[in-house]
Amino acid sequence: MYETPDHLVHRQNQDLPKVPTLGLGFTKVALDSELHARLLDHFRSNVRNFRSEPANPYLLTENIRAHPSLIYQDANFNDRLAEDLRAVHQKWSGVQLKTAACYGIRVYQPGSYLYNHLDQISTHVVSSTICIDHRLNNPWPLYIEDLEGNPHEVSVEAGEMVFYEGARLTHGRPYPLDGEYYANIFVHYTPIDWELKNPRGEGDPS
Numbered sequence: 001m002y003e004t005p006d007h008l009v010h011r012q013n014q015d016l017p018k019v020p021t022l023g024l025g026f027t028k029v030a031l032d033s034e035l036h037a038r039l040l041d042h043f044r045s046n047v048r049n050f051r052s053e054p055a056n057p058y059l060l061t062e063n064i065r066a067h068p069s070l071i072y073q074d075a076n077f078n079d080r081l082a083e084d085l086r087a088v089h090q091k092w093s094g095v096q097l098k099t100a101a102c103y104g105i106r107v108y109q110p111g112s113y114l115y116n117h118l119d120q121i122s123t124h125v126v127s128s129t130i131c132i133d134h135r136l137n138n139p140w141p142l143y144i145e146d147l148e149g150n151p152h153e154v155s156v157e158a159g160e161m162v163f164y165e166g167a168r169l170t171h172g173r174p175y176p177l178d179g180e181y182y183a184n185i186f187v188h189y190t191p192i193d194w195e196l197k198n199p200r201g202e203g204d205p206s
Helices: 006-013 033-045 075-093
Strands: 026-030 059-061 069-071 097-108 112-117 126-136 142-145 151-154 160-165 171-173 179-191
Touching: 006 112, 026 151, 033 075, 033 097, 033 126, 075 097, 075 126, 075 160, 075 179, 142 160
Parallel strands: none
Antiparallel strands: 026 160, 059 112, 069 097, 097 179, 112 171, 126 160, 126 179, 142 151, 142 171
16 A cells, blocks of 8 residues: 655645534445446547546556546536536535536546545535446555544445545545556535635645
């Protein structure tokens, strides 16, 4: 397991006390089958449109012949997806939400890994990661710590999603990907009445 460098840990941990917890933790569920079919079709229809993702200090690779990830962003598609998923995120969280971001589709490449991290503290409060498709030789679990700091490794298969408190729970993919690819998309929401003192506005590794 790749350990997050100390300077990245320090940068995020100094903001953690500012983030109230909703007491939710994380939960894995099945994605609505029609939404998954839409995502899968969107992924396969745009294979030629994916490009190397810009450099990210949290996302690296062991494979010198491959980029850590490829990405395709379609703003209209993502806006619709976030709107369609808002109700289930509100049901899970028990609070009214507004969309903060929908990021991806990101396709992790062979040998890539994602340091454990926290999402953007001022906005990415109620989040989910959705597996669209993958071709793996071995499982590539989501590492996530619960509200008490206990570690968990969650296998997220195609058509499954994990709700989690993005700004509160440390999470990542700290093992190198063994396989051809892993495609997913991230959705983030902010409670309508969310207030944070002195937000610093860090970027989001996802």
